[in-house]
Amino acid sequence: MTFPYKGYAGKYLDIDLTKGVVHKKDMEKDWARLFLGGTGISSKILWERTNAKTDPLSPENVLIAGTGPLTGVMFSPSGRMMFAARGPLTGVWAESHVGGFFGPEMKYAGFDFVLFNGRSKKPVYLFMRDGHAELRDATHIWGQETDITTKMIREEHKDPTIETAVIGPAGENGVLYSSITVDFYRAAGRAGLGAVMGSKNVKGLAASGALGLEAYDMDKFLEANEQEMAKLRDPLWKDSLASLRKYGTTDLVAVINEIGRLPTKNHWTGFYEQADDIGPEIIAEKYRIAQEACHGCAVGCKYIIQVKSGDYPTDPVGGPEYETIMAFGSNCLNNDIESIFYLGKRCDLLGLDTISCGKTIGFAMELYEKGILTERDTGGLELSWGNKEAQVELVELIAKREGIGKILANGVRKAAEQIGGDAWKYAVHVKGLEASGQDPRAHQSIGLTYATNVRGADHLRSLSSLEELGYPDIVIERFGEEKADAILDIMSPKYKGQVVWDMEDLYALVDSAVICKYTTMWPPVFYFDTFVNVIPSLTGMEEWSDPRYVRQTAERISHLRRAFNHRLGVTRKEETLPPRLLKEPMPTGPAKGGLPDLDEMLDEYYKYRGCDRETGYPLESKLLDLNLDFVVDELKPLKMIK
């Protein structure tokens, strides 16, 4: 039966790289019904196609490029897509999302998903246009940086409308936190999926399409979309949106430092004295030359910078996000913003995750300070705090896996193992993923988010901005009056298990739809009702007009991703925090003295999630409720359900 739902392109590509064959297949009805798209559908596919023995960098791993029903249709923001695989940096579930224009273009070219299986004998890239897809020789572009790669692909087809998602030298060289760069300066950064692409000898994906997408009921969908847009125009959000438009995410440098949560000196503290030097005002005044937006986006947080003189001049290029400024800036005590622009740009061109890269360099700087790494190990590089020249050199060495870069290319967890001694104490990660730009000692719930995030220590699977930035009305609306005060107290662990559980489910849909964390995480405008409102008229999936069904779907996705990790050995023991964030009280700044009460929050989280408190394993009854019988069948003999 052909795929019945609208909003989707309706087809996916199942590629056997080893044989060099591209199979075009109809999307499966149950994928959409039960898992929506993006993350959800990827979890189903990866559950089936990988197992506990799948080496992340082997031909057996499957790299998924996925979109959702909202990708490319009229909905703000609709420019997003995602990648997923078993991750090389962490060994567990890995997904990474990205904006720009490639996701929509892939759907306009006719495909919702691409599955890369096997390994190509020679470098190739996937080209998709108007329902056709082929693997093309990429020998001549192998080794090129991401911007040149895109230009060469466009020139080859004489088509400037082609959008791309490509890796740079880092991904080719197997740096474990390689990114996939989309449309020049956006990145599916986290968890090293660029290395998976490189291990398959795939340089990237390119698409241009005029097939378009339909709605099941266009008038009704446009009406629903208008209702959602009206929510966005509510005066309540005016300031947040204005700030995003003026500063992009750089505003967070100031906002986050104010609450003492800005990772500084390899996460030693959460307060950076020089934050103004790398903050929003100076960027907006001196360097910002234009605003940009992803496909169909009403927020428009992207901005363009130019540096005309000095040591790090650059032509107009996408400016760094908060996380990049944090990772190379405060976290390494570098207050020279021009060098941070440069480092961010190099990472995009080389195909490196700026967060993991900056964090790994900060880790190395601390080891150098402590005498665990010396100039003999670094090849003469003086890794003192704030040494921007050393940072610049390290980025190149890491991408090439040369010198000390060979070890640092493995991320902090593996690097600490290789270096030995006390190095592990300074490796700030969960499940092997370097922590992003938050700190649970200043914000309780982010501790739980880091610990339970299926891909490791970052904010994007369940961060709550409700207490971080203070949205009392929303807290009352979602969790009730009685709980509001405790929830709004950023340092209270109370009810944070419920909040994080709720956010994780919300973002499971956000990441499956696939839309952005802006308008869902911050400001917290769209909620479960948004999906109830827009999905049925767009797709024709009737059951999506039932709020209970929508929540259940979210839970199903959350549980399937967790089960994926259980199968690989993850239990409550792994759902924890690095010693620095768990046991060293915040030494300075507004959050001085803070520590997360992780156990209390975890207990509550497991209760809401439907998991066993001792192990974190799911309850059988919960899985059966969610139609995850196939998970029960596999995990029960392994004693991984309760």
Place this chain on the structure above:
Amino acid sequence: MKAILAIEIELCTGCRSCELACSIAHSDSFNPKRSRIQILKDETRNLIVPMVCLQCEKPLCQEACPNGAIMENEQGILFVEKDICIGCLNCVTACIYGGIGMDPVTRKAVKCDLCRGDPACVKACQYGAIKLLSVTEGIHQRKKGVVPAFHILGVQVAEGQE
């Protein structure tokens, strides 16, 4: 009164919502490639240029059409009569502003018809970059924004045609 779409190029973020809205209005689908307004981009030079029909006084497209497929509607706005258009591309070549294009699905020429006075792109643009202005105001805006961009892009704009 005749009106034209005026673009304020500094406000445009390149989000393509206008293309989406145009394709919905004219082809009942989400398909930017079928849009009558097209956002031209060169990311490496930070160039984002919305290209749309400027409703010229002396329309080169109409002159170039061998079949007379480009005609005026009741409001005096030129549109392409798709049953007459033979898809020869003469109009597309003739228009120096990139204001008329080919619909990749029908293979017929398409140009902006101002949505009969209430353009979908204007409503869709969240950044206020597109406005519907009277010809006099609009021409002024056109000179300010679009023409310099054309120059950067290397499009020759002949004297007197602006």
